[in-house]
Amino acid sequence: MTGQGLETVSTAKVWTRDSASAEKRSVWTALKRGLRGRCPRCGEGKLFRAFLKVDDHCSVCAQDFTPHRADDLPAYLVIVIVGHLVVPTVLWIETDYSPPVWLQLVKGAVVGVQWALRMHGFDEQNPEP
Ligand SMILES: [Zn+2]
Secondary structure (H helix, E strand, O other): OOOOOOOOOOOOOOOOOOOOOOOOOOHHHHHHHHHOOEOOOOOOOEOEEEOOEEOOEOOOOOOEOOOOOOOOHHHHHHHHHHHHHHHHHHHHHHHHHOOOHHHHOOHHHHHHHHHHOOOHHHOOOOOOO
16 A cells, blocks of 8 residues: 555546537427427427337437437326326216217227136136136
């Protein structure tokens, strides 16, 4: 031991408002480009390489897409939006039109088809455990 303490140099990049790039970014423009499935920076390259699979980088401007962290927010937003459209529609149909019970009860038809096709436990020759 030489008695000298080890000196470590951190290479981690710490984001602060002062260290942020001077590049101006319009949230509205980026949102519109993202809705079109295009690169938020140039608006030309494709954002997705497959269905809901974000590409690693833009094929036009080489913007790196790997830092994105969308996680469950897209699924959450879809559920909130669809829920606000579907639930009132179902309630409106139920209260204004009162469809007959037979129309609402398709479960009986499903059970009938399963019985006819000897599915699940309906096959006497090969009962499921
Ligand atoms: Zn781009």
